[in-house]
Amino acid sequence: MSETGRTGGQLLADALVAQGVEHLFCVPGESYLDFLDGLYAQRNRIATITCRFEAGAVHMAEAYGKLTGKPGVAAVTRGPGACHAAIGIHVAMQDSTPLVLLVGQIPSDETDRDSFQEVDYRRMFGPLCKWVTQIDDAARIPEQIAHAFDVAVSGRPGPVVVSISEDMQKELAVVRDAARAPVLAPHPAPDAMPRLMAMLAHAQRPLVILGGSCWTVEGRANIRDFCVANTLPVAVGFRRQGLFDGTLDNFVGDMGVGADPALVAAAKKSDLILAIGSRLGEAVSQGYTLFDLAGATPIVHVLPDAAEIGRVFRPALGITSDLNAFAAVAKATTPVANPAWAGWTKELRASRLASAKAPEYPGPLNLAVALQEMMAVLPADTIFASDAGNFATWPNRFTHVGEAQDFIGPTNGAMGYGVPAAIGAKITHPGRAVICFAGDGGFMMTGQELATAFHHDAPVVVLVFNNNMYGTIRMYQERAYPERISATRLTNPDFVKFIEAFGGYGELVEETAQLAPAVLRALASRKPSIIEIRVDPEQITNRATITQLRAAAKA
Incomplete structure (x- = not known):
C-alpha cells in the first residue's frame, strides 16, 4: 500500500478488482475522468466495454448479472447519463x-x-433500486463499494447505485482494499421439506412455477431432478424459459x-x-387474477x-432460502x-405440445415453422x-429452450433490451x-449498440x-x-443495409424455408448480423389477426 495514498479514482478501480469484477460497461463522461484513469491502470484485469448509449450499457451489465449471478457493473456520467441509465436500473429491480x-457526480461544493x-x-x-449512496470521502471507497456488492x-438480488463525486475521485487516501465477504447462503429450515412433501403427498393437481434469478447450472439441474423424480408439471415464469x-x-x-x-385454466384448477x-x-x-389473494389455493412460496413471501398472495407455506440451496435439499428428498x-402431468404436457404445434398460417412465411x-x-x-413486444410470444409458444441453453429477457417489459443484452451475453x-x-420498434431504440458489438468483437445474430x-x-x-389507428405505424430503414453499413452480415427472410439457413450463414460469418424477417402485419399475434380483433371488438 502506497504511503502517499491513491486517488479516489484509483481506489474505485482497485475496489472493483477486489470484488472480482472482470467487465465494466460504460459511456464515458467528464464527471468520472479520474475513475477512467484508474480503470486504465487496471486494464489487464477489468475489460472496459465502451458503449454508445447509457441504457445500452446498463442492459449489457444486467445481462451479465442474469447469466452469471454476479453483479454486472456499469458506469455513466451525471445528469443525462444517469437519466438514460434509469431504464436499465428498473429492469434489474423488477427482474431481480x-x-x-x-x-459520476458534480463537485460536492x-x-x-x-x-x-x-x-x-x-x-x-430511491424507488428504483435496493440502495443508493454517494461517496464523498475517498477513504470510504473500499467500505462502500464492498457493501454495494x-x-x-x-436476499432478493437487485441493483445498487453509487454516486461518485468529482472532487472525491481526485482525493488521496491511504486505505486498504476490502475483499469479498464469504457469506453462506440461507438454507431451508429443518422442517421445510417434510412439510412441503406432506402437502405434496395429498395433492391431486400440483403445479410448479419456476422463476427468480441467480440460478447456477447445478441449481437448475437439481431442481430439474426434483421435479422429474416427483413427476411434477413445471411451468416457467414470464421470460424465464432458460430455467427448465x-x-x-x-x-x-x-x-x-x-x-x-x-395452461392458465389448468393453473386455476391446481390444488397446490x-x-x-x-x-x-x-x-x-x-x-x-390467477389465485385467491387470501390463499384458497395452497401455495408453497420459496424465495431468498x-x-x-406473502407480499401479495398468502402462502400455505413460506420457505426462505437461496434458490440453489433449496434445489440441492429438494433433490436429496425422497420423492412421493x-x-x-x-x-x-401428462395432460398438461399434451396441452403444451398441442399449443406448440404450428398452425397453417396463410402466406409464404409460417413464422412458427420457421422458428x-x-x-x-x-x-x-x-x-x-429477447426484447419486449408482441413478436416475443412467437418463440415463447413455438420453441423449447434446451437444457444447456439460456434465455434472458426483460420481465419488466422494457423495449430496447434485446440488442444490448445479446451483446452483453456474447461478451460474457x-x-x-x-x-x-427483437421487433422493429424495440430494435430501433438501441440498435446503435451494434457498433459496440463490432468494437468489442461480439458477433451476435439479431432477428428483427x-x-x-x-x-x-x-x-x-x-x-x-378498432380501426382507429393512432401513433402505432412505423417507417423503418432497410435493416440488411443497416448492418452492412457497419461491415456486418445481413439477410432478408420472407419465406418459411429461408430462416434456418440464413441464421446458419450469419453464425458462420462470425460477424454481427441482422436477419430481417418480414412478417405479415395482419397476423398481429400468433392467435389472432387484426380482422379477428376488430370483429370481436364490434361483437
Missing part, C-alpha cells in the same frame, strides 16, 4: 438481477446550486404475457402451487427474501411414491436474448452462439421481426378502438 451502477447536470441520485433512484446479491429444459416431458409452458389459455423463485407478479398471475398427479426449423439447427448451448460467453429476438408497427400497442388499440 444483481447490478452495481457507478454514476456545488451541491444544491442547480449546477450543470446536477441530480440528487438518492431521490431519483453485498447488497446487490443479498423445455424438451422434457414435464415441461408444460410459460406463465406470462401470451400464455397458453389452457409450488412457486419456486417466482414472485407471482402481475404477468405470471395474469393480473393478480422473507419480505417478499406413486404420485396421484401422473395423469395430470422451429431454426431451433433444430442451433448449437445446444445457444443463448437467446464469447464461445457461445447468441441469438437476439418487421411488421412496421408497434405491434403490442396496435393489438390493444384494435381491441379497444
Whole structure:
C-alpha cells in the first residue's frame, strides 16, 4: 500500500478488482475522468466495454448479472447519463438481477446550486433500486463499494447505485482494499421439506412455477431432478424459459404475457402451487387474477427474501432460502411414491405440445415453422436474448429452450433490451452462439449498440421481426378502438443495409424455408448480423389477426 495514498479514482478501480469484477460497461463522461484513469491502470484485469448509449450499457451489465449471478457493473456520467441509465436500473429491480451502477457526480461544493447536470441520485433512484449512496470521502471507497456488492446479491438480488463525486475521485487516501465477504447462503429450515412433501403427498393437481434469478447450472439441474423424480408439471415464469429444459416431458409452458389459455385454466384448477423463485407478479398471475389473494389455493412460496413471501398472495407455506440451496435439499428428498398427479402431468404436457404445434398460417412465411426449423439447427448451448413486444410470444409458444441453453429477457417489459443484452451475453460467453429476438420498434431504440458489438468483437445474430408497427400497442388499440389507428405505424430503414453499413452480415427472410439457413450463414460469418424477417402485419399475434380483433371488438 502506497504511503502517499491513491486517488479516489484509483481506489474505485482497485475496489472493483477486489470484488472480482472482470467487465465494466460504460459511456464515458467528464464527471468520472479520474475513475477512467484508474480503470486504465487496471486494464489487464477489468475489460472496459465502451458503449454508445447509457441504457445500452446498463442492459449489457444486467445481462451479465442474469447469466452469471454476479453483479454486472456499469458506469455513466451525471445528469443525462444517469437519466438514460434509469431504464436499465428498473429492469434489474423488477427482474431481480444483481447490478452495481457507478454514476459520476458534480463537485460536492456545488451541491444544491442547480449546477450543470446536477441530480440528487438518492431521490431519483430511491424507488428504483435496493440502495443508493454517494461517496464523498475517498477513504470510504473500499467500505462502500464492498457493501454495494453485498447488497446487490443479498436476499432478493437487485441493483445498487453509487454516486461518485468529482472532487472525491481526485482525493488521496491511504486505505486498504476490502475483499469479498464469504457469506453462506440461507438454507431451508429443518422442517421445510417434510412439510412441503406432506402437502405434496395429498395433492391431486400440483403445479410448479419456476422463476427468480441467480440460478447456477447445478441449481437448475437439481431442481430439474426434483421435479422429474416427483413427476411434477413445471411451468416457467414470464421470460424465464432458460430455467427448465423445455424438451422434457414435464415441461408444460410459460406463465406470462401470451400464455397458453389452457395452461392458465389448468393453473386455476391446481390444488397446490409450488412457486419456486417466482414472485407471482402481475404477468405470471395474469393480473393478480390467477389465485385467491387470501390463499384458497395452497401455495408453497420459496424465495431468498422473507419480505417478499406473502407480499401479495398468502402462502400455505413460506420457505426462505437461496434458490440453489433449496434445489440441492429438494433433490436429496425422497420423492412421493406413486404420485396421484401422473395423469395430470401428462395432460398438461399434451396441452403444451398441442399449443406448440404450428398452425397453417396463410402466406409464404409460417413464422412458427420457421422458428422451429431454426431451433433444430442451433448449437445446444445457444443463448437467446429477447426484447419486449408482441413478436416475443412467437418463440415463447413455438420453441423449447434446451437444457444447456439460456434465455434472458426483460420481465419488466422494457423495449430496447434485446440488442444490448445479446451483446452483453456474447461478451460474457464469447464461445457461445447468441441469438437476439427483437421487433422493429424495440430494435430501433438501441440498435446503435451494434457498433459496440463490432468494437468489442461480439458477433451476435439479431432477428428483427418487421411488421412496421408497434405491434403490442396496435393489438390493444384494435381491441379497444378498432380501426382507429393512432401513433402505432412505423417507417423503418432497410435493416440488411443497416448492418452492412457497419461491415456486418445481413439477410432478408420472407419465406418459411429461408430462416434456418440464413441464421446458419450469419453464425458462420462470425460477424454481427441482422436477419430481417418480414412478417405479415395482419397476423398481429400468433392467435389472432387484426380482422379477428376488430370483429370481436364490434361483437
